[in-house]
Amino acid sequence: MPTYRLNVDGAVRTIEAEKDEPLLYALTDALKFKGPKFGCGVGQCGTCTVLVNDQPIRSCILSASSVGNKPIRTLDGLMQNGQLHPVQAAFVEEQAAQCGYCANGWVMHAVSILEKNPKASDAQIQQGFANVQCRCGTQIAILRAVKKARDNMATAKT
Amino acid sequence: MDIMNLNRRDFLRTQVALVVGASWAVMVGDAAAQAVAPVLVGPPPTALDTWIRIAADGSVVANFGKMDCGQGIDLAVAQIVADELDVALDKVHVTMGDTRFSPNQGGGSASTGLRMGAVPLRNAAAEARRVLVEAASLKLGVNVAGLSVEDGRVFALADQAKSVTYAELIGGKAFSTPMEWNNQIGNALNVNGKAKPKDPSQYKIVGKGFKRKDIALKVSAQEHYTAHIRPDNLLHARSVRPPVAGAKLLGVDNASIAHIKGAKSFVKGDFVAVVAETEWNAVRAARSLKVKWSDVPGPFTGGEEKVYDYIRQATPTAANAISMFGGKKAWDEKPTLAALSTSAKVLEADYECAFQSHARIGPSCGVVDVRGDKAEIWTDTQKPHFLRMGIAKFLGIPPGNVQVKWMHGAGSYGRSDSDEAPYEAALLSQAFARPVRMQWSREEGTAWDPKAPAAIITMKAGLDINNQVTGWLFKAKGFNGWDVRFTPESPEHVLVGMLTGHKKWNAYNFNVPEESYKFNNHVHWWETVPPYLQEASPMRTAHLRAPQEMQTRFGQESFIDEVAHVAGMHPVDFRLKHLQDSREIEVVKVAAERMGWPNRKKGTTKGDISLGWGLALHSGYGSYAAVACEIEVNKQTGRIWVKKVSIAHDCGMMVNPIGVRAALEGQIMQGISRTLHEEVHFDEKRVKSVDWTTYRIANLNDVPGEVDLVLINRPDKPMGGAGEPAIVCFPAAIANAVFDATGVRIRRYPLVAERVKKALA
Numbered sequence: 067m068p069t070y071r072l073n074v075d076g077a078v079r080t081i082e083a084e085k086d087e088p089l090l091y092a093l094t095d096a097l098k099f100k101g102p103k104f105g106c107g108v109g110q111c112g113t114c115t116v117l118v119n120d121q122p123i124r125s126c127i128l129s130a131s132s133v134g135n136k137p138i139r140t141l142d143g144l145m146q147n148g149q150l151h152p153v154q155a156a157f158v159e160e161q162a163a164q165c166g167y168c169a170n171g172w173v174m175h176a177v178s179i180l181e182k183n184p185k186a187s188d189a190q191i192q193q194g195f196a197n198v199q200c201r202c203g204t205q206i207a208i209l210r211a212v213k214k215a216r217d218n219m220a221t222a223k224t
Numbered sequence: 225m226d227i228m229n230l231n232r233r234d235f236l237r238t239q240v241a242l243v244v245g246a247s248w249a250v251m252v253g254d255a256a257a258q259a260v261a262p263v264l265v266g267p268p269p270t271a272l273d274t275w276i277r278i279a280a281d282g283s284v285v286a287n288f289g290k291m292d293c294g295q296g297i298d299l300a301v302a303q304i305v306a307d308e309l310d311v312a313l314d315k316v317h318v319t320m321g322d323t324r325f326s327p328n329q330g331g332g333s334a335s336t337g338l339r340m341g342a343v344p345l346r347n348a349a350a351e352a353r354r355v356l357v358e359a360a361s362l363k364l365g366v367n368v369a370g371l372s373v374e375d376g377r378v379f380a381l382a383d384q385a386k387s388v389t390y391a392e393l394i395g396g397k398a399f400s401t402p403m404e405w406n407n408q409i410g411n412a413l414n415v416n417g418k419a420k421p422k423d424p425s426q427y428k429i430v431g432k433g434f435k436r437k438d439i440a441l442k443v444s445a446q447e448h449y450t451a452h453i454r455p456d457n458l459l460h461a462r463s464v465r466p467p468v469a470g471a472k473l474l475g476v477d478n479a480s481i482a483h484i485k486g487a488k489s490f491v492k493g494d495f496v497a498v499v500a501e502t503e504w505n506a507v508r509a510a511r512s513l514k515v516k517w518s519d520v521p522g523p524f525t526g527g528e529e530k531v532y533d534y535i536r537q538a539t540p541t542a543a544n545a546i547s548m549f550g551g552k553k554a555w556d557e558k559p560t561l562a563a564l565s566t567s568a569k570v571l572e573a574d575y576e577c578a579f580q581s582h583a584r585i586g587p588s589c590g591v592v593d594v595r596g597d598k599a600e601i602w603t604d605t606q607k608p609h610f611l612r613m614g615i616a617k618f619l620g621i622p623p624g625n626v627q628v629k630w631m632h633g634a635g636s637y638g639r640s641d642s643d644e645a646p647y648e649a650a651l652l653s654q655a656f657a658r659p660v661r662m663q664w665s666r667e668e669g670t671a672w673d674p675k676a677p678a679a680i681i682t683m684k685a686g687l688d689i690n691n692q693v694t695g696w697l698f699k700a701k702g703f704n705g706w707d708v709r710f711t712p713e714s715p716e717h718v719l720v721g722m723l724t725g726h727k728k729w730n731a732y733n734f735n736v737p738e739e740s741y742k743f744n745n746h747v748h749w750w751e752t753v754p755p756y757l758q759e760a761s762p763m764r765t766a767h768l769r770a771p772q773e774m775q776t777r778f779g780q781e782s783f784i785d786e787v788a789h790v791a792g793m794h795p796v797d798f799r800l801k802h803l804q805d806s807r808e809i810e811v812v813k814v815a816a817e818r819m820g821w822p823n824r825k826k827g828t829t830k831g832d833i834s835l836g837w838g839l840a841l842h843s844g845y846g847s848y849a850a851v852a853c854e855i856e857v858n859k860q861t862g863r864i865w866v867k868k869v870s871i872a873h874d875c876g877m878m879v880n881p882i883g884v885r886a887a888l889e890g891q892i893m894q895g896i897s898r899t900l901h902e903e904v905h906f907d908e909k910r911v912k913s914v915d916w917t918t919y920r921i922a923n924l925n926d927v928p929g930e931v932d933l934v935l936i937n938r939p940d941k942p943m944g945g946a947g948e949p950a951i952v953c954f955p956a957a958i959a960n961a962v963f964d965a966t967g968v969r970i971r972r973y974p975l976v977a978e979r980v981k982k983a984l985a
Contacts, residue, residue, distance in 0.1 A: 067485075083504070084504055084505070084508070086508075087504040088504070091502070091503045091504040091507075094451075094452075094503070095454075095460075095502055095503040095504070096502075098452075098454065099445070100445040100446070100447070100448075100449075100452050101445035103449070103451060103586060104451065104586065104587075104663065105585055105586055105666070106666040106915055106916060107507075107665060107666055108666060108915055110666075110915055110916040110917065111585060111916055113585060113586065140445070141443075141444065141445040142445040144444065144445075145444055150440065150443075150444060154440070154443045154444055157439065157443040158435070158439050158440045158443065161435055161436060161439055161882065161886055162439070162443075163294070163439045163442050163443060164293075164294030164295060164635055164886070164890055165293070165294035165585070165632065165633065165634055165635035166294065166438070166439065166442030166443065166447060166632065167449065167585050167586045167632075167633065167634040167635070168585045168634075169442050169443045170445070173443055192924050192925075192927075195924055197916075198923075199585060199916055199921060199923070200585065200893075201583065201584060201585040201634070201635055201894075201921060202294050202585075202635040202890050202893075202894070203889070203890040203891065203892065203893025203894040203895075203896075203897065203922065204886075204889070204890060204893070205893050205922070205923070205924055205926075205927050206889045206892065206893060206927055206928075206931055207886065207889055209924065209927060
C-alpha cells in the first residue's frame with residue numbers, strides 16, 4: 067500500500083492507504099481519531115466532517131491520497147490546552163446533543179461558519195448547515211448553541 | 225491489551241477491583257427464588273452489592289440494567305440514588321447495560337428508564353443508607369433516630385463532631401445484605417429491602433435541573449462509541465445483500481476479491497459477508513465480491529403504490545381488542561354498527577400510515593471477540609442482556625460465557641438495526657477466531673432495518689339529532705408490530721439468524737388506543753396482515769418509538785377533530801366533554817390555552833399562506849402529553865411549517881426538568897420529521913429508500929419558530945416516561961392544524977409537500 071503524509075491538527079502523520087481510500091478511514095482506522103464518524107459514506111449527513119484548508123469537507127468521499135499537505139482540522143484537535151472551543155462549550159451549555167453521534171458534523175460546520183463570519187446572522191447560521199443531519203432531533207438546541215457561541219465569542223473579543 | 229477495559233473510566237476500574245472474586249457471569253439458580261423464577265444469568269438481584277457499591281474514596285457506583293438513548297437517563301438515576309443515600313450528585317457513578325455488573329432490567333424500552341428501571345435502584349439506595357446508618361449507630365454509640373446524613377457523612381444530631389463517613393464504614397467492602405427480588409427479569413424486575421425509600425417531599429436533588437456530563441465528551445471526540453472499539457488483531461467486516469429481497473444464494477466468486485489484500489468471503493446459509501484487515505478493504509471487498517443470487521419474483525406485491533390496497537384486501541393473521549401487551553379480549557362491533565344504522569349522521573374515515581425506518585444516523589455496528597466458548601461483545605443495542613441470551617444461543621455457548629458491554633451509539637428509537645451487526649460479527653468472529661467489527665452501510669441502515677408497520681385506521685361515528693355521539697368504532701389494520709420481536713433474545717429475530725436457518729417466530733400484535741374518551745357503543749380492535757416476505761425481509765416490521773401508537777392516535781385524534789366539527793363543537797371542547805381523567809383534561813386545556821383557546825378564531829389565509837392550529841392528546845407510559853401546533857401551509861408548494869408548538873406535559877414526579885425539556889425538544893423534531901417527511905419507498909423487488917435523499921428526515925428548515933413547553937410536575941404521582949407520549953401526537957396535531965388553516969382533511973402521513981399540494985389544489 068502507498069504511504070502518505072497527512073497534516074492533521076498541526077502534526078504530520080504518516081499513513082498507509084489505498085489510493086482510493088477515503089480520508090475518513092485513514093483517520094478513524096489507521097489513526098484512531100474519534101471525532102469524524104461514518105454516517106452515510108455518500109456525503110449526505112456531515113457526520114464525517116473535517117476542515118481541509120478551513121473548509122468543511124465530507125471525509126467519507128474525499129480520498130486521503132488527494133489531500134496532500136493541506137492542513138486538516140478535526141474535532142479531536144479542537145480543544146486547546148484542555149479547554150473546550152467556544153462552540154463546544156456552547157453545545158455543552160445548551161445540552162445540544164442526544165446520542166451525540168452526529169455532533170462532529172454540527173460542531174465542525176459551526177466552527178467554519180463562525181470563523182468565516184463571526185457576525186453571522188441567525189439566517190446565515192441556519193443556511194450554513196446544508197446537508198447536516200441529526201436523527202435524534204436535536205436541531206432546536208443546536209441552533210441555540212451556535213447562536214450562543216457566536217454571541218459568546220463576540221463578547222470575549224470586546 | 226486488556227480489551228474488555230477499553231472503555232473503563234476510573235470509577236469502573238474501582239468497580240472491577242471491587243468485584244474480583246465475586247461470582248458474577250455464571251448461571252445463578254437463586255436459592256431464594258420461587259419455583260417459577262426465570263433463568264437468571266449474571267449478578268444476582270437479591271444482593272444489595274449488585275446494585276450499589278461504595279468505593280474506598282466514598283464514591284458510589286450504581287449498576288443500572290438499562291442504557292441511555294441519548295436522554296441522560298443515567299443522570300436522573302444518579303439524582304435518585306444521591307437523594308436516597310444523602311450523597312452529593314457528583315459522587316454517584318451509574319454504569320449502564322453491562323452484563324457483568326447489572327441484572328437484566330430490560331434495557332431501553334417503552335420509556336421505562338425511570339418509571340420502572342429506577343425503582344430497584346431507589347429501593348437499593350434506601351436500603352444501603354439504612355445499613356450504613358445502622359453501622360454508624362453501632363460505631364458512634366448513638367441511636368439511629370439521633371443520627372443524620374449529609375454528603376455521605378453520618379453524624380449525631382446532638383453532637384456533630386461525632387461522625388463517620390460511608391467510606392470509613394464500608395469503602396471498598398461488600399454490604400452482604402440481601403434484597404427481596406420479585407422474581408421478574410426485564411422491565412418489571414424489582415427488589416425491596418427493609419428500608420422504605422424517602423417521601424418525595426424530602427428530595428433535594430430530584431426535581432432540580434442538572435446538565436448531562438456526557439455531552440462535553442461527545443462534542444470533543446472523547447466519548448467511546450461502539451464504532452471506536454478496535455481490539456488487537458481485529459478483522460473488519462461488511463455484509464452483502466441480495467439485489468432482490470428473498471433471493472437465495474447460489475454461490476460467490478472468490479476470484480473477484482483476490483486482488484484485495486487479506487480479503488476473504490464468508491458464506492453460511494444465505495448470509496454473505498467479507499472480512500479484511502482494514503476497514504476500507506472490507507468496503508472494497510463487499511463492493512467487488514461477485515455473488516450469484518437466485519432469480520425470484522419481487523416479494524412486495526404491488527410495491528409502495530398498492531400498499532393500502534394490500535392492507536385492505538389482506539386476510540388478517542390475528543385480531544384483538546386491547547392494547548399492546550394487554551392479553552386477549554373478544555369484542556363485538558354489532559351494537560356499534562346497529563347504533564350507527566339508526567343515527568342521524570354517520571361519519572366514516574380511513575387514515576393511512578406509511579412504513580417508516582429507524583434510519584439511525586450511524587448504521588448498525590458491533591464488535592465481537594469469540595474465544596472458544598466465550599464471547600465479549602461491544603454494542604449499542606438497547607437490550608444488552610437479551611442480546612447476550614440471543615448470541616449465546618446463536619453461537620451455541622453458555623449465556624454466562626457471553627459478556628455484553630453497552631456502548632454509546634447512534635440513537636436507536638426501538639427495535640432498530642442496532643441488534644443486527646453484533647450477531648453478524650459474532651458469527652464471523654467464531655468462524656475466523658479473531659475479533660470482528662461489523663459495520664453496516666447507510667443503505668443497510670435504512671433499507672434493511674426493521675420498519676414501523678404501515679397501517680390503515682378505520683374510524684366510524686354516529687351522531688343523533690342533538691349531535692350526541694351514538695356509537696364509536698375504531699379498527700386498526702396493519703402490518704405486524706411483532707413481525708420480529710422487540711428484544712434480540714433469539715437469532716430468529718435478526719436477519720443473519722433467519723438467513724442461517726432460524727425460523728422467525730409467529731406472534732402478532734398491533735395496538736388500539738386506551739379508553740381516554742367515553743362514548744356510547746364504543747368498540748375498538750386491531751388486525752394484523754401477513755408480511756410480504758416471511759423470512760429475512762428488509763420490510764420486516766417491529767417497534768419504532770411509540771410503537772403503533774403514532775398510527776392509532778393519528779386515526780383517533782384526527783377523527784375526534786372531524787366529529788367535533790360535524791357536531792358543531794370546538795375540538796377542544798369536544799375532547800373535554802368526553803375525557804374522564806383529570807390529568808388528561810389538564811394537559812389538553814393548558815396546551816390549548818397556549819394557542820389562545822377558547823377565544824381564538826378559525827384559521828386564516830393570506831395569499832398562498834394559510835395559518836391554523838390543531839391539537840392532539842396522548843397518555844401512556846404513566847405520562848400525559850397534549851401537543852398543539854400552529855402551522856403555516858403554502859398552497860403553491862404544499863410545504864407545511866410548524867410556526868409554534870406548545871406541549872403540556874405531565875410525567876408525574878419529574879426528576880430532571882432539563883432532561884424532560886431536551887426529551888421533548890427531540891420529540892418535536894422527530895415528530896415533525898415522521899409527520900411531514902418520513903416514508904419508506906419500495907417497489908416490488910426492493911426497498912428504494914437507501915440514503916438521506918431517498919429517506920428524508922427533518923432538517924433545520926423544519927425547526928419551529930417558537931417552542932413552548934409547559935412541564936407539569938406532580939411529586940405525589942409515580943414517575944412516568946417522558947420519551948414517547950409527546951411524539952405520538954404530531955401527525956394528528958399537524959393534520960388537524962391543516963384543516964383549521966385550509967378546511968382540507970389530509971388522512972395520510974407523512975404529509976409530504978407534494979401530497980399536500982395536490983390535496984389543496
